[in-house]
Amino acid sequence: MGADAPDLARLFSALGDPIRLALVGRLAGGAPCPVARLAEGLPVTRQAVSKHLAVLEEADLVVRTRVGRETRISLRPERLAHATGWIEEIAANWDDALARLKDHLSDG
Incomplete structure (x- = not known):
């Protein structure tokens, strides 16, 4: 992880809230979405x-763009790919460790 640690920590911290996860889910379709539409049905105020x-x-998970008087929000999927890559790397390390343990136990 190294120098990437602060960036990943900020990324996972941002995703660590149910409202923010819901917002990311709503943006996952790919189309920019107005803030007012994103707020619809959520148990919190628009503010x-x-x-x-x-x-x-x-x-850096979302980008705001002004279109006239409206602010539209877009998801940056490459940031989610960054988090996914790190999780996959950790999972691969565990898979390797478990395979070595299995080999060790079957040899003994």
Whole structure:
């Protein structure tokens, strides 16, 4: 992980909230979405949604774009791919360790 640790920590921290996870899920379709539509049906105010979006933006998970008077939010899927790559790397290390343990136990 090394020098990448602070970036990954910020990324996982941003994803560690149920509202922010819901927002990422709503944006996963790929099309930019207005803040008002993202806020629909969530158990928090539109102002709270804006604060959650600011956290996601700070972690580079979303990008805001002004279109006239409207602010649209887009997901940056490459950031999720970055997190997925790290998780896959950790999983591969565990798979290797478990395979070595299995070999050791079957040899003994």
